Amino acid sequence: MQYYLVRRLAGIVPVWIAIAMVVFAMLRFIPGDPALVLLGGEATPQQLEAVRVQLGLTKPIPIQFVEWLGHVVRGDLGESLTTHRPVISEIRERLPRSLELATLATAISLLVALPSGVLAAVRRNTPWDQGFLSLGLIGVCIPSFVLALLLILVFSVKLGWFPLRGYRPMSAGLTTWLSYMTLPALAYGLIDAAQLSRMTRSTMIDVLGLDFVRTARSKGLTERRVIYRHVLKNALLPIVTIVGLNFGVLFASTVVIEYIFGLPGIGSLLVDAIRNRDYPVVQGVMLTIATLYTLLNIAVDMSYAWLDPRIRYQ
Amino acid sequence: MKLKTLTWTGAVACLLALALLGSIADAQAPKPPRRGGTLRVALYNDPTTLDPGTTTNVPSIRVRNQIYETLLAWDKDTGLQPMLADRYDETADGKTYTFHLRSGVKFHDGSDFTAQDVKYTFERIAKVSPRKSDLNMIETIEVVDPHTVRFRLKFPSPLFLQGLAMWFSEITPAQNTEMQVQKSGGIQDAVGTGPFKVAEWRRGQFLRLVRFADYKPRPEPASGLAGQKIAYVDEIVMTPIKDNKVRMLSLEQGESDYAERVPPEEADRLSANPKLEIKSVPSTNWSAFYFNCTIPPTNNQAFRQAVAVGINYDELNKAGYWGRGTVTNSLVPEAQAVWRAPEHKQGYKYDPERARKLLQESGYKGEEVSIIAATEPPYDLVVQNLQAQLKKVGINLKPTFLESAAHEAQLYIRVSQKKPPTWNIGANFGSAFRPDPHMHYYTRGHSDVHTGFCSNKAYDTVVEKAQKLLNPVERKKLYGQAHLIQLEWVPFIVFVDEPYIEGYRKNVKGVQILDPHWDIFWGVWLEE
Numbered sequence: 027m028q029y030y031l032v033r034r035l036a037g038i039v040p041v042w043i044a045i046a047m048v049v050f051a052m053l054r055f056i057p058g059d060p061a062l063v064l065l066g067g068e069a070t071p072q073q074l075e076a077v078r079v080q081l082g083l084t085k086p087i088p089i090q091f092v093e094w095l096g097h098v099v100r101g102d103l104g105e106s107l108t109t110h111r112p113v114i115s116e117i118r119e120r121l122p123r124s125l126e127l128a129t130l131a132t133a134i135s136l137l138v139a140l141p142s143g144v145l146a147a148v149r150r151n152t153p154w155d156q157g158f159l160s161l162g163l164i165g166v167c168i169p170s171f172v173l174a175l176l177l178i179l180v181f182s183v184k185l186g187w188f189p190l191r192g193y194r195p196m197s198a199g200l201t202t203w204l205s206y207m208t209l210p211a212l213a214y215g216l217i218d219a220a221q222l223s224r225m226t227r228s229t230m231i232d233v234l235g236l237d238f239v240r241t242a243r244s245k246g247l248t249e250r251r252v253i254y255r256h257v258l259k260n261a262l263l264p265i266v267t268i269v270g271l272n273f274g275v276l277f278a279s280t281v282v283i284e285y286i287f288g289l290p291g292i293g294s295l296l297v298d299a300i301r302n303r304d305y306p307v308v309q310g311v312m313l314t315i316a317t318l319y320t321l322l323n324i325a326v327d328m329s330y331a332w333l334d335p336r337i338r339y340q
Numbered sequence: 341m342k343l344k345t346l347t348w349t350g351a352v353a354c355l356l357a358l359a360l361l362g363s364i365a366d367a368q369a370p371k372p373p374r375r376g377g378t379l380r381v382a383l384y385n386d387p388t389t390l391d392p393g394t395t396t397n398v399p400s401i402r403v404r405n406q407i408y409e410t411l412l413a414w415d416k417d418t419g420l421q422p423m424l425a426d427r428y429d430e431t432a433d434g435k436t437y438t439f440h441l442r443s444g445v446k447f448h449d450g451s452d453f454t455a456q457d458v459k460y461t462f463e464r465i466a467k468v469s470p471r472k473s474d475l476n477m478i479e480t481i482e483v484v485d486p487h488t489v490r491f492r493l494k495f496p497s498p499l500f501l502q503g504l505a506m507w508f509s510e511i512t513p514a515q516n517t518e519m520q521v522q523k524s525g526g527i528q529d530a531v532g533t534g535p536f537k538v539a540e541w542r543r544g545q546f547l548r549l550v551r552f553a554d555y556k557p558r559p560e561p562a563s564g565l566a567g568q569k570i571a572y573v574d575e576i577v578m579t580p581i582k583d584n585k586v587r588m589l590s591l592e593q594g595e596s597d598y599a600e601r602v603p604p605e606e607a608d609r610l611s612a613n614p615k616l617e618i619k620s621v622p623s624t625n626w627s628a629f630y631f632n633c634t635i636p637p638t639n640n641q642a643f644r645q646a647v648a649v650g651i652n653y654d655e656l657n658k659a660g661y662w663g664r665g666t667v668t669n670s671l672v673p674e675a676q677a678v679w680r681a682p683e684h685k686q687g688y689k690y691d692p693e694r695a696r697k698l699l700q701e702s703g704y705k706g707e708e709v710s711i712i713a714a715t716e717p718p719y720d721l722v723v724q725n726l727q728a729q730l731k732k733v734g735i736n737l738k739p740t741f742l743e744s745a746a747h748e749a750q751l752y753i754r755v756s757q758k759k760p761p762t763w764n765i766g767a768n769f770g771s772a773f774r775p776d777p778h779m780h781y782y783t784r785g786h787s788d789v790h791t792g793f794c795s796n797k798a799y800d801t802v803v804e805k806a807q808k809l810l811n812p813v814e815r816k817k818l819y820g821q822a823h824l825i826q827l828e829w830v831p832f833i834v835f836v837d838e839p840y841i842e843g844y845r846k847n848v849k850g851v852q853i854l855d856p857h858w859d860i861f862w863g864v865w866l867e868e
Contacts, residue, residue, distance in 0.1 A: 029679065059756045064396055064470050066772050070789065071755045073473045080468070108388045109524045110542075119543060175585060182594060190595050191586055193545055266432075275490065287584045290386070290544025291661035294582075303745050 027331070038317065045316045046309065054304050060107050060303040081107055086266050094309065103313070104306035106299075113310035116295060121314065124284075124291030125194060127214070128206055128277040132269065134215030135222055140258075140265075142219075143226025148253060150231060158223060165220020174213035174286045181209060191288040210287040213263045214280065218272055218337070225268055227259040236260075262333050270326035274319040354405045363595045363633045365827075370834060373850060377866040378571045381859070382587045386580040392510035393461075396844040401507045402858040403578060405565065406549055408510035408532035409447075411439060411458065413565040416854055418624075418676055418775065420505055421566035423558070423737035424453065424533065434496030434810050440485045444552045448537035455489035462491075464521075469506045474499065497808035498810050502775035515544035517524055524716050525689035535571040536860045547578045564857045572850070572865035588843070593618065597848050597866070600859070604662040604718065604839040615846055622666040623642065623840035623855040624673045626774040627722070628784075629711070630751070630766040631795035637709065638764040642702035644830035647765075648688045650695030650733040652864045657836050660718035666841035670823055671780040675855055676712075678812075679777045681820030686827060695733040710736045713767035714747040723767055723838065730796055737765075761792060773856035778807050785822070785831050794831035 061077040062069065078084050097104060103113035120150075146158040169215075182190045188209050196203045234257055235241065242252045281293030292311060299307035331337045363700075387400035392408055395401075404446060413423035422428075424441040445453035459481045466472050477497040482490040490848035493500060503509060516531050528537045535557070538547040551571040558565040579596070581587040584603045591599040594611060600617055602610060611618045629647075631638040638644060653667040669687035672679045713723045720741060727737040751766040753759050772779050781803045787795035799822055826832075841857035847867045852860045 056746065057742075057749040059731065059749050062752060062756050064746050064750055066396065069755060070473070070783065071758065072461070072471075074755055076473065077470050080470075105525070106388075110389055110394050111524075124808075148833070178586065178589065183589060190590050190593060191581060286586055288579065288581050288586070290580075294544075301743075301745055317742075 031038055031324070031328070034327070038320050041320055042313060045312060046235075047091070047093060049309050049312045051087075052095065052303075053303070054087050054090075058303045060305065061163075063108070063302050098313070103121045103310035106307050107175060107304045107308075108299075108302050115307050116307060117310055117314050119290065120290060120292045120295045122195075123289055124277055124293060125282055126196075126203075126207060126282055127210055127283070127289060127291060128273055130211035131214035131218060131276055132146070132273050134211055135218040135272070136269065138216065138219035139222035143223040144230055144253065144258060146223070146227040147230030147234060150291070155227075162220045162224045166215055166224070168217065170213050170217050173217060174210070174283055177209045177213055178286070193287070193289050196224060206287075206289075210280075210283045210289055213283050213286075214276060218276065222265070222268060226261065226265055229264050230257060232260045234259045251329055259333065263330060264331065267324055267327055270322050274315075274322050276313070277318065344510055356466050365532065371849075373570075373572050373863075373865040374867065375572050375574075375865070377573050379576045379864060380595070380597045381578045381633075381861070382599040383578050383580045384584075384587065384601040385582055386664070387440075387547065389526065390530035390538070390541070392508055392512065393464050393623065394526050394825050396470050396508075398858075399580070401734065402809055403547060404507065404510060404532075405798070405857070405859050406514070406529070406535075406536040406576065406861050407530050407534045408536060409534050410505050410509050410511065410565075411441075412505040414733050414775070414857060415529060415566040416564040416852070416857075417678055418856070419678055420501055421563070423505075423566060424748045434572075435493045436823065437493070437500070438484065439491070439492045442461055442558075443487055444556055445533050446556075447511060447516070447533055449516050450554075451513050451515065452486075453511070453513075453533055454486045455483040455510055456486070457514045458489045460485050460517065461509070461511045461535065464512075464517065465508060465862040466796065468526075471506070474506065474605075483626070497809075498812070498815065499776050499778065500825055501525065505775065526842060531551070535569040536576060539575065544580065549576045549578070550574065562852075562863050564852065565860065569862035571862050580671065591845065592842050594719055598842070598844040598851070598861075600842060603842045604660075604841060605665045606840055607664060607744070607839075607841050610741065610843055616843055617846055617848075617851075618843045618849070619839065619853040620664050620839050620841040620854060621853055622673065622675045622837045624675045624715050625770040625838045625840075625855070626668065626671070626673055626834045627660075627719075627767075627769040627836050627838060628771070628832045629726075630768060630792050631794060631830065632761050632764050632766070632792035633790075633831070634760045634792070635706065635762075635764065637702060637704045640702045640704075640793070642698045642828065643704055645828075646695045646702060646704070647730065647731065647735065648827075648830050649691045649698070650730055650735065651833070652690045652729055653835055654690075655686070655729065656722055656725055657715075660722035661830060661836065661839055665836040668837050668841075669834050669837070671826070671834055672777050673814075675837065675840075679816060679819065681816045681823070682689060683820035683823050688822065688833070689826070698735055704735070706736050708736050709764045710748055710762075711737055711765040711767060712741050712747060712763045713739060713741055714744045714769065715741040716744060719767065719769045722769070743844070752791055754793065755789065759836075766791065768832075772846035777815070778803070779819055781819060781822050782807065785826060789806050790831055793832065794829070796825060796829045796831065799825045799829060799831075 060081060064077055065073055105112055106116055142158045146155045149155055178190060181187050188205055189339055193205050194202045239257055242256050280291055283299045284291045284294040307313045317320045383399060385399040387403045388397040389395050389400055390404060390406060404464055409424050411425040412420045415421045424442055425444050429438045441455060447453060450795040462481050465475060471729055477493045477495055478491055479494045480492045484490050514533055517527060520527050535552055535555045539550045540548040544556050551574055557568045562568045587599050588606050607618050607620060610616050631644050633639045657663055657665045657667050666674050670684040672684050675764050706711045711723060723739045727739055730737050749756055751768055753761050762822055783789055784798055786803055789799050802818050802822045806815045810816045842849055842853050849865050849867050850863045
């Protein structure tokens with residue numbers, strides 16, 4: 027198990043290098059010029075050239091890459107072209123907010139999706155099942171930004187239960203933090219729950235039809251015990267995989283919610299950096315996301331052994 | 341007895357009437373400014389940095405207005421007025437300027453403002469500022485005494501004084517700035533001489549400014565960025581709210597007192613709200629369509645003229661800006677009245693019949709005419725409307741929408757890659773403000789730099805001549821001439837001055853809504 031973990035962690039290094047190369051190359055080849063973004067269209071060629079020299083963009087691309095990689099190895103992700111601050115500081119400021127949002131949204135998603143998915147599977151073809159399926163369909167169809175605006179209109183504007191937007195850290199108190207985080211987390215979590223609930227239902231139905239479930243029932247186990255100890259545990263493997271992958275996706279794609287709720291996280295940092303062609307920030311954020319995503323995948327893989335004792339890592 | 345009763349009744353009635361009139365007069369009399377309170381401002385975007393030397397970012401500039409000051413400043417009509425300089429002397433050859441600085445001015449860190457700070461600021465600009473070439477006429481800066489500084493120029497330039505009022509010329513304290521530069525490469529803690537100082541900045545969350553107790557206002561009445569600056573509110577809390585809808589909701593709900601950039605499509609609805617004041621003024625940002633003169637059919641002047649008269653500009657204004665823009669064909673915006681010659685009022689008249697005739701004359705046979713634009717609203721709406729309008733006169737326009745940085749790279753491919761463009765028409769929305777017409781007349785139309793390689797000797801001659809003149813009246817006349825050449829030649833079509841729309845709650849008083857001055861929060865108070 028330990029050997030497997032070390033091997034997987036060591037596998038992150040080539041992933042890093044590959045991502046670094048791809049992102050670095052893509053940024054240089056997509057149309058757009060940081061100097062032009064900085065100076066605007068009325069700049070003269072001389073002004074543009076001067077800024078490019080200042081930003082180190084006139085060196086050959088392979089040299090730029092090697093220099094940047096050298097700094098990364100020493101823990102220096104470079105300096106933002108727009109804020110002139112170390113990229114690592116920018117990421118350190120934004121990362122916790124995105125992690126908090128993604129964690130809370132995933133928690134909401136699990137709290138809603140697991141019971142509804144299990145109930146829909148157990149009471150298949152009943153009004154319960156139809157109801158959850160319809161709600162799930164609505165959830166899958168609604169874009170998160172529409173749900174976000176609806177939540178704001180109902181819970182902030184009409185009822186006044188939550189602040190319109192903004193962010194307060196957990197150090198300001200759990201209730202305060204929750205009052206700012208609940209609506210953004212709901213906007214993502216509910217939509218994620220719609221997909222997850224459908225997934226839980228179909229996996230549960232598959233497992234319910236297996237022989238060992240019939241055996242468990244014939245042994246005289248209560249239905250609750252059959253469902254929660256045997257069926258759900260066996261259905262969890264694909265669900266955990268989806269939750270893990272969704273967490274990563276959620277983490278990197280919260281930009282719309284971040285914009286609407288004024289929660290400046292890593293998603294909006296990345297989008298702003300792409301718009302401004304702020305190369306060091308895009309590269310730094312992409313490396314961070316790739317690292318987190320890889321670590322998350324390792325964690326998901328490790329959890330399989332706990333969920334299914336037949337799985338052994340060597 | 342009867343008479344006595346009547347007299348008493350009359351007297352009481354008169355007194356009541358007088359009291360009533362008095363109370364009405366009291367209610368109508370403007371209340372004096374009130375000190376205190378917190379002004380909550382909803383910014384349309386995050387400031388990236390508060391270092392004047394290293395950024396061209398507009399959200400940063402808007403915020404910095406309250407913190408920093410320049411030697412000269414624009415009044416409400418963009419005329420130049422003294423700010424940190426009390427006055428200046430100019431030699432007859434226009435190559436030496438001596439500035440006499442205000443005394444008793446302090447920076448937010450408690451240090452005195454001196455000539456050394458001016459010298460340091462402009463020497464740093466020459467080293468690090470992205471706009472350093474705007475002040476490339478400066479040869480040396482000499483500290484004559486603590487309150488006198490002398491600039492010697494390499495050549496006389498009308499752009500010099502204008503450059504001193506630009507946002508990149510905001511003065512920072514020499515010692516403090518150098519210390520920060522040594523530590524982190526730039527300014528992280530903003531220190532200026534403005535009426536507000538930074539108390540706390542949590543990037544992406546809020547920026548809190550408080551009144552600077554040692555601020556010494558100028559004696560002249562407030563006008564734009566010039567004159568007396570009195571900080572009535574105790575503090576300003578600025579929160580970036582990037583989503584337009586949420587920013588407007590925050591204003592309506594009273595979570596913000598002032599909101600930047602009201603979207604034109606929301607302006608009418610918000611104006612109907614009795615608690616809000618929505619102010620819309622013409623901005624100094626115009627939008628234009630550039631032509632590519634290297635490929636057909638846009639290399640044909642008659643074709644370009646056909647496009648120019650085939651557009652109903654009012655309709656375009658309605659489609660993109662809900663009619664709140666100002667229709668114009670001039671590079672000098674209406675908001676920059678000081679530089680507008682009578683000729684700048686002349687423009688194209690919508691004449692579809694003439695457009696069809698000109699198309700025939702040009703030999704155009706209905707082939708595809710490509711146009712590139714950024715994907716963002718309202719630009720997509722403008723281009724779609726343009727496509728529908730030009731179809732009516734027989735022009736087959738094919739739009740391509742690009743992400744903004746990619747669009748910019750394509751639009752200005754001549755300056756960025758020294759290549760001719762592949763598009764026929766490049767749509768450019770929201771030009772930046774330039775205090776001197778030369779900056780637009782040269783960079784937008786001169787043969788050396790026109791983005792679509794259009795070329796006109798008469799235009800070049802007039803613009804080059806204007807650049808060398810120092811007399812503003814003579815220069816204005818020449819830019820009027822250049823405008824007439826441009827209308828005939830059609831290297832580009834300016835079609836609108838975009839609206840500058842800001843909103844605030846009615847208890848916020850003393851607000852000046854001006855472009856290109858942007859946020860001005862001194863002189864603003866909160867009525868109870």
